[in-house]
Amino acid sequence: MIIFFCITFNVILVSGSSLSNQVKQDPAEMYSKPGVTAKITCSHSIEGYTQIFWYKQLKNKEMQFLGYMNVKDGYPEEGVNVTIEGRASKGETCTLTTEQLSLDSSAVYFCAAKHCDSSGNEAYFGGGTKLTVLEPEHPITEPTVKVLPPSQKECRNQKDNEKRKTLVCVASEFYPDHVSVSWQIGEKEVTDGVATDSAALRNGKYYSITSRLRVSAEVWYEPSNKFICTVSFFINETTKKNSSAFIHGEKAKDTNAMTREKYLRITQSAKLTYSVFIVKSSIYGAFVAFLVWKLQGSSGKQNY
Template identity: 45%
Template sequence: MVTMIRLLTIFSVPLFWITGVSLSQEVNQTPSTLLGKPEEKIQLSCSHNIPSYNIILWYQRSVGDTALKLIGYVYYENPTVESLYQGIFDVSGDGAKEAYLHLLKLRQPEDDGQYFCAASYTSCDSGREAYFGGGTRLTVLDPDISDKAIQPNVTVLTPSIHECKDAKDNKNKKTLVCVATGFYPDHVSVSWKINGENVFDGVGTDNSAVWNNETKYSITSRLRVPAGVWYTDSNEFNCTVLFFNGTEYIPFEASVMGDKAPSTGGMTTENYVKSTQTAKLAYIVFIAKSSLYGFFVVVFVWKLQGKSGKHFT
């Protein structure tokens, strides 16, 4: 039995460990993302080239959890699986080189989540630490939804005409919205380009896709640009949604062109229509007033003639 002096401190690992100093380019974990079906058997791999490190550990982070749970580890060529996971997972390989995590029979949704490997060692030397691989995201497809991936529908919505109307002031911003809907599962990432160049400033994307019982998953991303950039009709704004179909990431794209800057002088079509309608209304009012005035004149003359006729008789 291995004396797990150092490992006792990493049986339950907070999430921030794997997003900070504990990540290492010397630890390679594959695959990075994976789709599986219930009852299917899959395998994850982890390798490292760190001298004197002789243990590879495997952790699970279930959906909604913030900590990693130890599944098992391989010390040199000696495998150990925690009692809670025996019969569900298995481990094998050589902790000094490469080890494997075997999911013996996928369950849905129990096995959904992220899996991480870590290279460590059996020593009391506190100056060294475990190093984690990049992780594997696993989704076990729900047979009640679909037995295969469903691709997204992508649309780019143009900015509202009521948002920051001054096209000359580039301190004002216009917001484009990219919407991806109807996909399953939620293995997606969103990026923006302007005229073929990647854009990162002004981009805000939902932290995760949102589930809707009717439309599967959806996700939105927003791009805020200076008003002058939007009001350049030669500019092309592109949104790309990378979707994992079970084998590879496939891009799905949508684009819109910039708008013409609103005119600040001269006669636009909108102004012309408004002015024409105003002129027609003014003409109608003028005719009505003239007719009414003419009617009063006729009545007045008629009354005047009547009075004159009585006077001469």
């Protein structure tokens, strides 16, 4: 009954905390063929925690409970086709074994360490294991990587001190979707201004993913800057291969250069100025002629 109440009422799952860093899963990534067996291990270093729970994250992000281990006894759920073996105390290893893998076995699997008592202690997640069951006659295919330069129209309406340029990295034509993306400017890895798709998108047999890097216009308009996108593709749980692409920054265009638009503005302004000058000159000339005529008239009367 104590174990039952621990599982049913007192399991509070927590991820991202300092204690979650003490829960380890291995491997983080793995591929398998249909019909074979997959093993995932979990261990923790949290004092007093003697239970490990196992979950499968479904495609709709819901968590399916697979079973748990209490100290040294495993209790898998009925109908989930798994076994749970090992031990669940601090420093020991618990193993989840999935028999006869099928395409539906592809998912992210999580373990969580728990202290069984009546005080409602949290259960802390591990980092997860992404398992992909490979589709028949569908070979592992590495990604093609390209880096696209910023749009010429970007930041036209922004203030000079706020102008930003967006570079886009596209990784495409890969299978399965076990990838991660990173950026460098020169030899320095950058994370500020980076936004990567949360998951790869599948189109037909293959996947694609995009990542964006936003930098200041000043950084982009420096030809010596080299912008590198690296896609790490997991060949298996122990090996990954990096594929990279890069572009250099470009030279800023001469803002003083004469363009057709600028030429038209200048000529129109010159025409207007010239027209105003002609009108003023005509008025001034008429006024001078009027004064001369008046002076001549006054002089003729005096002589008479």
